Amino acid sequence: MTEEQETSNTSPSRRNFIKSGALAAAGFMILPRHVLGGKGFIAPSDMLNVAGIGAGGKGQSDIANFAKSGKANIAFLCDVDDRRAANSVKAFPKAKFYKDWREMLDKEGKSIDAVSVSTPDHTHFVATMAAMQMGKHVYVQKPLTHDIWEARELTAAAKKYKVVTQMGNQGASNDGTRQLAEWYNAGLIGDVHTVYAWTNRPVWPQGIQWPATKAEIPKELDWNLWLGTAPFKDYVNKLVPFNWRGWWDYGTGALGDMGCHLVEAPFRVLGLQYVKDVQASVGTVYVDEFKRGRFPESCPPSSHITLTFPKTGKTKGDITVHWMDGGIQPERPEELGPDEKFGDDGNGTLFIGTKGKMMASTYSESPLLLPTSRTKEVNVKKTLARVKDQANGHYKQWVEACLAGYGKMEVSSPFETAGPLTEALLMANLAVRGHDIERKGPEGVKLLWDNNAMKVTNFDEVNQFVKREYRKY
Structure with missing residues (x-):
């Protein structure tokens, strides 16, 4: 040009x-x-x-x-x-x-x-x-x-x-997230103390080794500009346009892809802000036929992450949020019929309160009280303004x-709300990445977060991922 x-x-x-x-x-x-x-x-x-x-x-x-x-x-x-x-x-x-x-x-x-x-x-x-x-x-x-x-x-x-x-x-911008908030504000499920959010993603490769063979850069692609601030690496096939999500240099895994859709409702409904602590367990792959392991450049194929949020003006105590990806799902609620959909099968969010439960699917669509028959029996006044055309009106x-x-x-x-939501999800990824760092002590340690200092206080090695180094390009 x-x-x-x-x-x-x-x-x-x-x-x-x-x-x-x-x-x-x-x-x-x-x-x-x-x-x-x-x-x-x-x-x-x-x-x-x-x-x-x-x-x-x-x-x-x-x-x-x-x-x-x-x-x-x-x-x-x-x-x-x-x-x-x-x-x-x-x-x-x-x-x-x-x-x-x-x-x-x-x-x-x-x-x-x-x-x-x-x-x-x-x-x-x-x-x-x-x-x-x-x-x-x-x-x-x-x-x-x-x-x-x-x-x-x-x-x-x-x-x-x-x-x-x-x-x-x-x-x-969907009505669902506002409906969930109105149900909660009306006291229909009591005080929420636990939330589950899950996804069937990734639907791109994760838990794999960086390809050993570089490929020819397509003439239409400016590879240097695509890499931007990320470390320089040779171009490899199938990274662009979608599979970059599974590599830490560019993406944030299934959590980054779907977390903002599935955890937004808990943030809005419960007034969540910043994480107190987080711990994770991650899936592994076979490095060879005898050895299981992980490739630290790549996000894991599955994970279960537990985040603790301090009490808010809408809760009586701390809130535990469970994130599950790679097809892992929480136990089906006993109030849900054996043949009823749990979320939208592959994705969902479940709120557990002292008096009941409620759930929704991706994008907070199809909000339901449990048992689902209760949804039609309850009539709560609308108190929150709706967005015209919902998600399309965003x-x-x-x-x-x-x-x-x-x-x-x-x-x-x-960004006032999107920033803290994103921080929480990226905090969860710190716990995931901690599994690939050698340290003394048990694997999967609970990370303690100092929000003001913006650092983990008990596992300093993961703080390198709070703020990465930028490549000049």
């Missing part, structure tokens, strides 16, 4: 932007916020100019949904892979296309109101923080970030830069909030 010359002497040079765009894992000396004229900027028209970082796959559907709102103009597209971007480029022929998001923000900043980030997990933070520091509203796919430190920083940045934020866990809700300006409209998953 031929680079355009700088448009004015007052614009930051592309060299400086790229240097700061990597964020150096610290200082955030990104672009000055001259481009939008101050905090809480409101777009000058009733159309929101959106730039999409990640135009294929989920990014493609996100962009399309913003456009369906009738209030968003897809003005710019960015993707490191021309193949993945092709459908979006065809759907929005007037949108200017870039491969490097840093170049796009540098050259087009004055024309962008909001940015959508739908890339592999390891790129979320750097692109999102750069956009926020320019005063851009942001929509970011789940999980919000790859690391705990990154989630904490974006949560603070949303308030600092006064931009409208939304995470792409669209189930947060996108329009963000677009309209951006047009209204910071603080003028509510959104379902602002």
